[in-house]
Amino acid sequence: MNEPTAAVHDRALSLPPTELPAYLYDLAALREHAAFVRAALPERVELYYAAKANPEPEILTALAPYVDGYEVSSGGELAHVAMAVPGRPLAFGGPGKTPDEIRAALEQGVERFHVESEHELRVLAELARQTVPGTGVAVLLRFNLAVGDGALAGSSLAMGGRPTPFGLDPSRAPHLVRLLTDGTYPHLELRGVHAHLASGLDAPEQLAVARSIVEWATGLGVPLSEVNVGGGMSVDYAHPGRRFDWTAYGEGLGRLAAEHPELTLRIEPGRALTVYCGWYATEVLDVKHSHGEEFAVVRGGTHHLRTPATKGHDQPCSVLPVEEWPHPWPRPAADGEHITLTGQLCTPKDLLARNVHAPGLRAGDRVAFSLAGAYAWNISHHEFLMHPRPGFHFLNGSVGDVRPSG
Numbered sequence: 001m002n003e004p005t006a007a008v009h010d011r012a013l014s015l016p017p018t019e020l021p022a023y024l025y026d027l028a029a030l031r032e033h034a035a036f037v038r039a040a041l042p043e044r045v046e047l048y049y050a051a052k053a054n055p056e057p058e059i060l061t062a063l064a065p066y067v068d069g070y071e072v073s074s075g076g077e078l079a080h081v082a083m084a085v086p087g088r089p090l091a092f093g094g095p096g097k098t099p100d101e102i103r104a105a106l107e108q109g110v111e112r113f114h115v116e117s118e119h120e121l122r123v124l125a126e127l128a129r130q131t132v133p134g135t136g137v138a139v140l141l142r143f144n145l146a147v148g149d150g151a152l153a154g155s156s157l158a159m160g161g162r163p164t165p166f167g168l169d170p171s172r173a174p175h176l177v178r179l180l181t182d183g184t185y186p187h188l189e190l191r192g193v194h195a196h197l198a199s200g201l202d203a204p205e206q207l208a209v210a211r212s213i214v215e216w217a218t219g220l221g222v223p224l225s226e227v228n229v230g231g232g233m234s235v236d237y238a239h240p241g242r243r244f245d246w247t248a249y250g251e252g253l254g255r256l257a258a259e260h261p262e263l264t265l266r267i268e269p270g271r272a273l274t275v276y277c278g279w280y281a282t283e284v285l286d287v288k289h290s291h292g293e294e295f296a297v298v299r300g301g302t303h304h305l306r307t308p309a310t311k312g313h314d315q316p317c318s319v320l321p322v323e324e325w326p327h328p329w330p331r332p333a334a335d336g337e338h339i340t341l342t343g344q345l346c347t348p349k350d351l352l353a354r355n356v357h358a359p360g361l362r363a364g365d366r367v368a369f370s371l372a373g374a375y376a377w378n379i380s381h382h383e384f385l386m387h388p389r390p391g392f393h394f395l396n397g398s399v400g401d402v403r404p405s406g
């Protein structure tokens, strides 16, 4: 679904130009989607939200009834998420954890560590010995597994099965399992295996990957209680109506879980949970012709919504026509049917969407870019060119609605 929800549509049109651009999040849409995802998953499969996709406190809070916990990938996310949703289980992953971050996580009693390297395991073991009385810091070893059969061929961000800085090399598994089970690290408890191998997989590919991970983990020959098969569920920016098939995925995970009654299976999606609840709304400032093509320059740009630049796609959008034109100067308008939407930055990379079907688009018309609820504002280079920050509006929420731009 590309069209703004009613609440987003109304807010996008009612804000004065000086309060644009604005991120508009529809928390009711988020709750509905998260409830659907949760309902599609078997009860025995745990759902963690990967906070890096969108860590806005309102988003984390809205998700709380539907998720079993949160995956955090830095000390900053750890502190932030613990504050936003106190008492909820956290899994601490990410490469390059510093000793200070690990110590803070131990002191805070983080439920799970996703260990990314042998060095990290040694640091964690020593800091656990110093920090935690008794035993039992729960460890999942993150492995960079090669999953077979071209299951990752369709992925845009594959990071498994080839050289990457993520996770442990599977060839080291027997050694690491031994260290964690022969008393070398008495303060650590090996709970299981974690793998996050790719982004952008559809349901059959995800199931093939999940099955490979579980079979590999159970083949280690040591009793494990948890396998986390990661996130990366596909989001199709070119066809926003095509959603990841959570129903098929849930059924497949149900079959996998039934084959392994001793295991808790866990998934940790980010993008596919929150992307659909966010819009970046703005107005057209200028319309111009250049060498046979037409361009509309909108207020804002990829310094707020970097997603189309990083992924090299056209951000899906809807035009919301505005009839009033309050200015004494003429109103620029497009002659043609298709137009490229760019931002205010002085770089040719500031492209939001190319060849948008928007006949007669005018300055003053509004544009709502959809699929802006994940990896959008928080991955953007906000300071470049020193334009003002967008506003943030959390619609249909039970908590505070508007947060002024900072």
Ligand SMILES: *Cc1c(COP(=O)(O)O)cnc(C)c1O
Residues within 6 Å of the ligand: 050, 052, 053, 071, 073, 093, 094, 196, 198, 199, 200, 230, 231, 232, 233, 268, 269, 270, 271, 272
């Ligand atoms: C980023 C990340 C996720 C979430 O990935 P999505 O593509 O947003 O679903 C999950 N787990 C780990 C370890 C990650 O780094």
